Amino acid sequence: MITSFKTVDLFAGPGGLAEGFSSLRDDDGNIVFDIALSVEKETSAFATLRLRSFFRQFDRIPRDYYDYIAGSISRDELISRYQKEWSAAVQETMMLELGTKAATAKLDPILDSIRGAAGGETVLIGGPPCQAYSLVGRARNRGISGYDPAEDHRHFLYKEYIRIIERLQPVAFVMENVKGILSSKVSGDSIFDRVLTDLRSAGGSKDSYTLVPLVAGASGRHGGHVIRCEEYGIPQNRHRVILVGIRWDRAATANGGILSGHTLDPVAMQATVADVIANMPKLRSGLSKTEDAPETWRAAVVAAFHFAASACRSQGTQLLRVADTLTNHATRLQQEVSLPPRYSTQISTVSDRTLNAWLVDPELTALPNHATRGHMESDLARYAFAAVFAELFQRSPKAVEYPRELAPAHNNWDTGIFADRFRVQRWNAPSSTITSHISKDGHYFIHPDPTQCRSLTVREAARLQTFPDNYFFEGNRTQQFVQVGNAVPPLVARQIAAVLKKLLIA
Structure with a gap:
C-alpha cells in the first residue's frame, strides 16, 4: 500500500x-508527503x-544550524560542514x-522525472500569486490609469498551476489563494468559476479531478473551500480559499469511494x-529620521504619551479615561531604571x-528575527x-475617534476609506490577517502593549503565522516581513495534509 507521496510545491514563498x-x-x-x-x-x-529544505535533511538538527541562525557562524561555514545535505537541498x-x-x-524534465x-x-501543492485577486490589490489596480485586468498576467498565473497538473498528473492537489478570488472578474466573467472548471478538467476530461470541501456545514456556494484559520487553532483571523482535488481514479477507490466526511476539525x-x-x-521601538538611543527614545515616547493625552482631553469627556x-x-x-532593548x-514559551x-x-x-523597526x-x-484605546475598550479606534491633533496628513483620513488605518493587535483575540503590507509601515500591526509603542517584529508575526521559532527568514527585515505575510500558516497546512492523508490512504 502506498503511504508516501512525492510532493511538488509551486509558488512556494518561504x-x-x-x-x-x-x-x-x-x-x-x-x-507521508x-x-x-x-x-x-x-x-x-x-x-x-x-535553508529550510536543508533543515529537513537531518533526523537530528546539528548544533551548527542553531549557531548559524544565532549569527555565530556564516552561511558558507554551515554549507561547508554539511555538503551532502546542502546538495540535497x-x-x-x-x-x-x-x-x-x-x-x-x-x-518540465524534472517534473517528468519525479512522476x-x-x-x-505525487501530490501538487501551492498558491499562484494573489495580488490581482485580493480586494486591496483590485482597489489599487483601479487607480492605475489604463489598467486592464484582462491584460494582467497575474490573473492567469493559475493557468501555469493547471499546466503542471496536466504534466505531473498528481493523485491530488492543494491550491491556495485569497478569499478575494471568489468575487474577482475579468471581462464580466468570474475568475473563480473558470478556475474550478479548469482544475476539474486538468487531467484531460471534464471530471478528471473531484474537488473536495475541507469545511463541513459551511454556508454559501463555495463556503466549503473557505478556511477561517482562527477556527483551527491559529492565533490569527486569516480567511483563505483552499481547493483540494483528488484524481478521478483515486476518488473512485479512496476510502471505499467515499470522499465526504473528511474535513478539518x-x-x-x-x-x-x-x-x-x-x-x-519587552522591546522598545526605534526612532527613524533622528538619533536612536534609549534615553532619546524615552524622551520621545514620554512626550508622545503626553501629547496624545492632551489631544484626548481637548475632546471633552469622551476620551478622559484614555488621557x-x-x-x-x-x-x-x-521612572523606569532600565529600558528594554530593540x-x-x-x-x-507559548x-x-x-x-x-x-x-x-x-x-x-x-531566538532569530526578533528586532523592532524604527518609527517616526x-x-x-x-x-x-491606539494601544491605550484598545487596552480600555477591547478594539482599535476608528479614524473618526482620533483627536484632531493626532490625525495624520492623509488625503483619505476623513473619507472613511481607511477608517482603521492604525490597528492594534489585541491580547485576548486572534490577530488580524498578517499580510505583506506589514513590510511597509506597521500601522496595521501595532503591538498591544502601549509602553513598547511599536509595531510587531518579524518573529512575532511569524509566531502568529505559526512558523516554528527555528524557522529562519533570510534577507533584510522588509523582505522577511513580505515572506511571512505572503505565506500559508504551516500549522493549517499540516491539518490540510492530515485530511488529504485520510482521503488518499485507507
Missing part, C-alpha cells in the same frame, strides 16, 4: 505549505526556502519565475495573540500547549493612543 505537509508522519513515523521539489522566484524567499529547490518559457524548459520515480504517486477555543507573544521579552491612562504610562516610563534573542509544542524548539539557544516620532503618539 515554504509555509511545505513545512506543514512535510511534518506529517504515519503511524510508523514515516513521512515527501517534498521532492519547491519552486519560488523571489531571491530572499528562495534563500529561506532552500539544492536538488530539492529551484528559483524560477513560473509561467516563463525559460522556467518551463528547466522545470516516473514516484510511479505516479474546529477547535473548541480560539488561540489568541497573548498565547504566542505575551511571554516574549489619564496615557499620562500614567508616561509617568511609569519616566532586539532580543531570549527564548520564550501559553497554548498545542502551539507551544509546535513553535518552541528546546534546542534553540537564540509623529507616529508614536498615534500608536500610544
